[in-house]
Amino acid sequence: MLLSELEYARPESVEDAVKLLSREDARALAGGQSLVNVMKTRVASPELVVDLNRIDGLRGIRAVDGALEIGAMTTYSAIVESAEVAAARPILAEVARTIADVQVRNRGTIGGNVCSNDPTNHFPPLAAALGAELTIAGSDGERTVGAEEFFEGVYLTAVKPGELLTSVRIPAKGGARDGWASVTLGKEGTGIVNVAATVSNGTARIAIGCVAATPVVVTASADETAVADAVRAAELDPPGDVHASAEYRRHLAEVLAARAVGSAT
Amino acid sequence: MKVEGTREFDAPAQLVWDVLNDPSKMAKLLPGVESFEIQDDRHWTAAVKIPLGMGGLKLNFNFEKLEERPIEYAKLSSKGQGVGAIVAMETQFHLTPDGDRTSMRWEADVRVAGPIGSMGQRVFQPIVNQQVTNVLNALEAQVAEAKGGGTGGAEEGIDAGSPEAYSSDPEGPTHSTET
Amino acid sequence: MSDHTIGVSVNGERYEREVEGRKLLVHFLRDDLDLTGTHVGCDTGNCGACTVLLDGRAVKSCMLLAVQADGADLTTVEGLAPDGELNTLQRAFSEHHGLQCGYCTPGMLLSATYLLAQNPKPTEEEIRRGIQGNICRCTGYVNIVRAITAASGQ
């Protein structure tokens, strides 16, 4: 509950933030709804905490030709409340409104969610299924990576020291249908297995969370049997923990993949 | 938690054995090594910072070679202590020569105590797999270097700043059990 | 160590204090400002006993650094009835027995205040969703839901 000593910086521009983040043992503080908790245990104790909350340019949702440009510091609540999201890709709001609770949603951000990449997080599989593109700023300028390259491991992403995720681009929905299914601790609690799916032209693109270090992407023809078969063929080797064994997670992945595809709208 | 797997090396067993049993080479296998000190040929210590996205986990490790049967078997104990975590690991290597190549079967029994130990095994297990893969990749690079054609490729795997991406590497851990 | 001078407005009163960068907002409120109505019930951001309003939004003050609140307008439970006259929500909690030990109550009241500000006539489902981030171990939430419903005039 008690953090190690730290230095705190509050840049007001992406450039300043990137400069600060280049320092040894600096960490970006987004919503802080995961990082601060980890710091309370002192399992992580960054020497410099770079608070991104005063960089206005990192917040906001813009619709561009049906696609959405979401600033990394956009909160879950802003996504839930956004007219742009409701019009362009409502699944984002539907999933965001099941993240933790309203207090967390008022602080937690999409950027923090994907960058922390905890296996139980909601946005990594959703970003992977929807084919999100993520823009990362560094001292050499910006680069954009696809969701599948973005997630590298547990707590590891393509954002390297000295870099900063600035925005998440969600492609236009077009004729696609999006779905989500999960089994959690209690109702809408911590994920045991999360599945996001998007279906277009009869093909489902499915991303399964909490069965590996990064979301596992599977594609299949969009009927329940084909989906379950495809997930089985992926030969998942999920971690087991106090909430679910590997075997049960593997089973849930099949069931939930079929449900996510079946319920896609 | 027990993890195990096999890995093939394009090098003779003696060479793999030498890398595995040279503490100074061993040092380069560890993720995020910040300092390394050899006490004697059976004991050495290292300060490491295991890369985690939230910030590195700093641990001071004591290594002890428990058993060896050149050039086929070695057993190593390592105990790491840091704020919030105590890691105890017993690693065994079995080498089987196959002409100019070597097959290595390995097992590690990893035990984590302290606050991090209860922080969620679903996270812990992939992290262990991730680190093991890094170690194996680094080992492969070390073996290649010892063989003569050495490149700096191995360094990537031990750089805390840019750890090797974890993927379901067929040569990474093949089996892990929750125990 | 890094110390920062921060200025916050809490329940309409302006405070300026030196804080360490690592101090959590909840400890700043409880230890530095003596506003002990804001409670701590967990160490993982789950229980919501530390809920306060930050610029009008409900947040958990154990997951913010005090320094992050610099310049902000905060409302804690002590600000709900500044002159000692209970407000509608507080009265409803009492009338409907929406509290037993009273430990979760400050956070619960602030989440409910936020909910009713956003949604003056919430359904039962919306109320439950609105207080999902506040753990109560005494009431099973039944009477809390009744109290919030009553306070909304339904």
Place this chain on the structure above:
Amino acid sequence: MSETTIAPTPVELEVGYAGKSIPRKEDGRLVQGQGVFADDVKRHGMGYVHFVRAPYGHARIVSLDVSKAEALEGVYGTLTPDEVAELTDPFFELTTPPGSQIKDYALAVGRVRHIGEPVVAVVAASREVARDAADLVEVEYEPLDVLVDARRAQDEGAPILHDDAGTNVVWSGTFDWGDVDGALKAADRVVKIKELHFDRFSSTPLECSAALVEYDRGTGQFTLHCNHQMPGVAAIWMGPALRVPLDKLRFITQDIGGGFGNKITTHTYLTACCLLARKLRRPIQWTEWRTDQHTANAHGNERWFHDIEVAVQNDGTMLGFKVTALDDCGAFPRYEPLGCIIWAQVTPGLYRWRNIRVDFTQVVTNKSPVAPNRGYSRMQQLWLTERICDIVAHELGLDPVEVRKRNYIRTDEMPYETPNGCVYDSGDYARCLDLALELIDYESARAQQAASNGKLIGIGIGSTLDSGTNNFGQSTLLNPELQFSGNNEVATIKLDIFGEIVLTLGTVPQGQGHETVASQVAADILGVSPDQIHVRPGHDSYWNSHAGFSGTYASQFAVTGLEAVKGATEKLSLEIRRLAGGVLGGADPDDVVLEGGFAKRADNPEAALPFMACGAIVNANNAVLPPELRDITLNCRHVYVPPFTMPDFDRKFGNLTLTYATQIHACVVEIDPETGHVDILDYAAVDDCGIRIHPQIVEGQVHGATAHAIGAALHETFAYDEYGQLLTSNFYDYHVPHALDLPEIKTGHIESPSPFSSLGTKGMGEGGGAAIHAICAAIQDALRRAGKPAIVNDSFNPPERVWRMIQTPEETAALVEVTQQ
């Protein structure tokens, strides 16, 4: 604050506040954040303590060095196990040898025996610096073999936790009533159940433990501002350990953020704080964090039931059962082995069977120590009897409702003496069940179930007793050397100089509304409004009269607390009436009535003396009193002592509890057949706790007890890995039900007055985990109706366990065998 009324204005008298849900006195301060909880108390110059805790489940402490920690700027000092071993004696143990040889200290001496056990305490000028310094304490451990499975505790070669005891067994004994062997022989059938497991969880009050401990060097006085819920027992643990008389330990609590029994065993931490306050000559502030609370404070008892054999007739009449029970109390017994007898308060559950044998053993393991937890020890026994009832019903193809009704003790049999000599005072179980079934609309739930097309719908019943007001004499059935028996509770009430009525309680409430309920009882006797009774909040062992085991636990306030209030207030009433009678021309006290703040002559209401005058005469103007009234103090104390006798040690027979409230719950659940997720579709709880003084508070207690049990049945577990690592050490992994997890809980009630309390009340609030029984029953019902012959063999049923029962019902079905004779 309006509690002190200088001059009571006569009010329109509303006769009978008892029985009405008046606004709680406690609420005003609590809804404004003006409660005073232990962690809110501050003192100038206080030091914050941080405990360095064991990272291993079981390890020898090889070496320990605090020098770096002590050298850190801002650190005031430390406390080490060596100091503790020298400055204190081990806390006394309740059990018999060899278990009583266990040495339990404030810090881990020589060895750590569970994750999170405190090893060193560090005190500093701020919380953060104390934590920084704790990281600098160097402890070298030699890990030892770990014992996590109680079933292995008595195996050859199992790690022995306490060498001084030389065994892991804390207590062991056989309870044998009636003729079990005869019943098993005579029965039409014998239902055998190999193993059932009652899981480890706790009610985890939202407020963790905390204390501000001061030491007065001049008087040798320790003052503990804390949230211990049973200071009497804390004092008798701590006084001898600290080698100080009990009066040197002053316990003060005001508001406590829930207790549920979990705040009865914090004496180890409080002792460490006392030592630090004395050593460092400054107030010591201790805040326990949630992870500390989960890893090293108070879990509920985990219990295994083995080799159950039930004697049953073909019509479902149950004649008796035998069982081998194995209780896991964690690393130190502390309040144990009382759990080895407490269950016997409800030995037969709600049923009429007369032949029962229980072989009971309790062992230590490398897990957190246990403490009483809402429904303490009876809950486990009631779960067993309820599981038996459902398994018997399903194996015999009978309706669980019918089996219950056939076997319930009948209302015309009350008071009913159980096979072990307990006396169930009153109740109507069958009627409560009917009410519960009506609330869930049983008939249409069954119809819905029949038409469910692949959905798994189940209906379950949980019948429990909430035994209240302990006869501490039951402890002598465990250890005849113990000098405990009976029970008592105290209240004092005075009429002060300006007419204020001030009531103090011995109890230590944690949200049960004692200030309010006590004022209702006193108000009715004194003819005033509850607003005019100032009940001192909280407990102060210096200023509140209290008895040896004053406190708030074991469902007893409505009997012990209120009887004490009633007794004291009746004494005060008599004194006021004598005084007024004397002053108002020599009326007999029986001819004086108390009404609206006046003592009035019944024959002439014009002749009235205001309470203010009564208070003034006795306290400030007593020379006017005639000699025969000079014994009047208007300051009355009453000690209530329930009518208990000593139980019979040889037969393990006697009345262990005074009152028995009934709770019958019924629920409808739906199981997702693909995931095993259980959803509660409907839930009803019917309560009978005799006369209810404050119905709303009673209903609130029912809600809360139900919520705890739903959590325990579906979400909450303290799970350990093989190394003794706790895997659910915080609210992230230990999932406490939030508002979306819980259904609307419907409630119903009847009132069967207790013949053993003068108010007709019964203690309540624990409810014996009825929801655990009901949900387990409903899951089994859903599976059985879907043709899956599984039995629910564990009290905790997360989605995966339920999914497995659906997948391989034969696994648990194999635990049951029915033989026809």
